Amino acid sequence: MKKEILNVQNLKLHYPISRGFFVKRNFIKAVDGVSFSLFVGETLGIVGESGSGKSSICRLILSLIPKTSGNIKWFGKDFNLYKKKEIKSFRKKVQIIFQDPYGSLDPRMTIGSIIKEPLGIFNKNLSKNESTERVIALMSDVGLSSDLYNRYPHEISGGQCQRVGIARALINKPSVLVCDEPVSALDLSIQAQILDLLDVLKHKYNLTLIFVSHDLSVVKAICDNVIVLKSGKIIENGITSDLFKNPKDPYTKKLISSVPSPIPAR
Amino acid sequence: MFGIRKYDNKMVNKGASIVKGRSLWIDARRRLFQNKAAVTALFLLIVISLLSIFGPFFLQHNFSDTDWGSIYQSPNLQTGHYLGTDGNGRDLLVRILYGGRLSLSIGLIATLVSVFIGVIYGTIAGYFGGKLDIFMMRVVEILYAMPYLIFVIILMVVFGRNIYFLFLAIGAVEWLTMARIVRGQTISLKEKEFIETSKALGQSDLLIIIKHIIPNLAGPIVVYITLMVPSVIILESFLSFLGLGVQEPLTSWGVLISEGSREMEAAWWLLIFPGLFMVITLASLNFIGDGLRDAIDPKEY
Ligand SMILES: Nc1ncnc2c1ncn2[C@@H]1O[C@H](COP(=O)(O)OP(=O)(O)OP(=O)(O)O)[C@@H](O)[C@H]1O
Ligand SMILES: [Mg+2]
Numbered sequence: 284m285k286k287e288i289l290n291v292q293n294l295k296l297h298y299p300i301s302r303g304f305f306v307k308r309n310f311i312k313a314v315d316g317v318s319f320s321l322f323v324g325e326t327l328g329i330v331g332e333s334g335s336g337k338s339s340i341c342r343l344i345l346s347l348i349p350k351t352s353g354n355i356k357w358f359g360k361d362f363n364l365y366k367k368k369e370i371k372s373f374r375k376k377v378q379i380i381f382q383d384p385y386g387s388l389d390p391r392m393t394i395g396s397i398i399k400e401p402l403g404i405f406n407k408n409l410s411k412n413e414s415t416e417r418v419i420a421l422m423s424d425v426g427l428s429s430d431l432y433n434r435y436p437h438e439i440s441g442g443q444c445q446r447v448g449i450a451r452a453l454i455n456k457p458s459v460l461v462c463d464e465p466v467s468a469l470d471l472s473i474q475a476q477i478l479d480l481l482d483v484l485k486h487k488y489n490l491t492l493i494f495v496s497h498d499l500s501v502v503k504a505i506c507d508n509v510i511v512l513k514s515g516k517i518i519e520n521g522i523t524s525d526l527f528k529n530p531k532d533p534y535t536k537k538l539i540s541s542v543p544s545p546i547p548a549r
Numbered sequence: 550m551f552g553i554r555k556y557d558n559k560m561v562n563k564g565a566s567i568v569k570g571r572s573l574w575i576d577a578r579r580r581l582f583q584n585k586a587a588v589t590a591l592f593l594l595i596v597i598s599l600l601s602i603f604g605p606f607f608l609q610h611n612f613s614d615t616d617w618g619s620i621y622q623s624p625n626l627q628t629g630h631y632l633g634t635d636g637n638g639r640d641l642l643v644r645i646l647y648g649g650r651l652s653l654s655i656g657l658i659a660t661l662v663s664v665f666i667g668v669i670y671g672t673i674a675g676y677f678g679g680k681l682d683i684f685m686m687r688v689v690e691i692l693y694a695m696p697y698l699i700f701v702i703i704l705m706v707v708f709g710r711n712i713y714f715l716f717l718a719i720g721a722v723e724w725l726t727m728a729r730i731v732r733g734q735t736i737s738l739k740e741k742e743f744i745e746t747s748k749a750l751g752q753s754d755l756l757i758i759i760k761h762i763i764p765n766l767a768g769p770i771v772v773y774i775t776l777m778v779p780s781v782i783i784l785e786s787f788l789s790f791l792g793l794g795v796q797e798p799l800t801s802w803g804v805l806i807s808e809g810s811r812e813m814e815a816a817w818w819l820l821i822f823p824g825l826f827m828v829i830t831l832a833s834l835n836f837i838g839d840g841l842r843d844a845i846d847p848k849e850y
Contacts, residue, residue, distance in 0.1 A: 342745075345749055347745055347748055347749060371751050374749065374750065374751030375751060378749065378750070379746070379749045380746075381742045381745070381746060382742075383742050386741055386742040386743065387742040387743050387745075387746045388743055389743045389747075389760075389761050389764075389765070390573060390765070391572070391573060391764045391765055391767075392764075393570055393572075394570075400747070400750060400752070400760075401750045401751070404750060404751045404752055405751065433569050433570045434570035435570045435571065435572055435573065437573070438570055438571060448746070451746075451750070
């Protein structure tokens, strides 16, 4: 049996919509009772149409937004019991990259200082030269020329921005990387490059991946297991190849059939 | 100014050609310098500031020297009273330049103080949100609703006319607006993914505010500063007009204008010249503010 890194039980996130004093409260159920596990070394796909709650799940498991209810267990320990210090070291171990390549980089910082930011948080005693060297090493790992070190985000392409985001996420050698639609905003040819890069880095850095997408062909290409999400609920999950061969739920069938395949399965 | 970071070029470019990025500030500066109105305004403002600071050293008259032999002299190149004299025979040009020192420094200092307070207050309220935000903004609203002018007048009457008090009185009003603006900008910035990413990286709230929020607010803040300085200068003039400004023999543009307006018929220059200096300064600041607003890419905010 593989080791379980993350266990989520009955996770819920409800946003109130009517705030009336006498009116009965109504909720948007962004995440509505989701349970799943993540195992060491696997790539777990989360698919679903827009608004199905994929990003919400990512933010919840990273504790970037407060949950309504449910249980999240990271590394065998209930996240509610994490102390402040433990949360900090958790942040070092679990990283995220977001969909919008430009939006996730501070427009006022150079590429070098963006990638360096996590070093400043966790490796305060690193000398300036050492940290610069690490940044440059990582830039070459993600396929960025060191020429870009002093450039600003608005001077580089979307694909390069996403590489910067990946470099920043990896610089403290995390064990889990959550990718929230990391390629959806990019051109098809660039999508394939970034996916290849993630695959290479996964092995080089021994990463466990959560890969969110609305694009099933992408998920099919890189995920071991998949969760299919609709309106905040899991409607089907399992091993990727099985799920693609025998989709049980009509919604999954519809998703699968409506997807052209721009990226050849590996 | 804020948040421009440079890193060790030497090591990065070992062997590689030196590639320097164009920061958003450099872009904005280029656009600003292409704006003729803003450049002219900037030039005028610099000239007036330099004149105010250094001019008095080169003039033969002192700002408080009375010359009973030459009261109410009209502008005259021969006597050295280039812009004439007032009812005490004091040289108007020197007094205008001294007044400029005071008006400009009140404008600048009161603005910087209120920006300082307003930025801290506004970012905290906007960033943390929730109940804290509601409470902090209620406080601002209550202070807004105060009849502050009456307050200032009473305090001045009780504690006497004091120049530091003037700074305080003006600063106490102006920071409220700054706090509101900064809070609004912070709330919209907070939604950006790079703030969320920074949180996910393990960055503390304080450092997120210092490293990411404030540098990204710098654009609107700079624009606002150029608009706030004039309003402070006007406020000071207004208080001076009411007789609550600086005290003799010190002077400010506001004081000069209010004195000049009383003697307008007898000695027109006493109103026209101080007024001209003030109008040029205020207009310049407004043009610079407009130029900056256009130069700092609006889609960034
Ligand atoms: N702050 C919020 N307040 C109210 N409703 C929200 C909020 N954030 C998200 N929602 C709602 O929660 C639901 C799930 O949103 P989420 O962003 O998780 O979807 P998603 O699957 O990531 O969609 P996409 O593919 O478009 O990114 C949506 O219906 C959305 O409108
Ligand atoms: Mg999303």
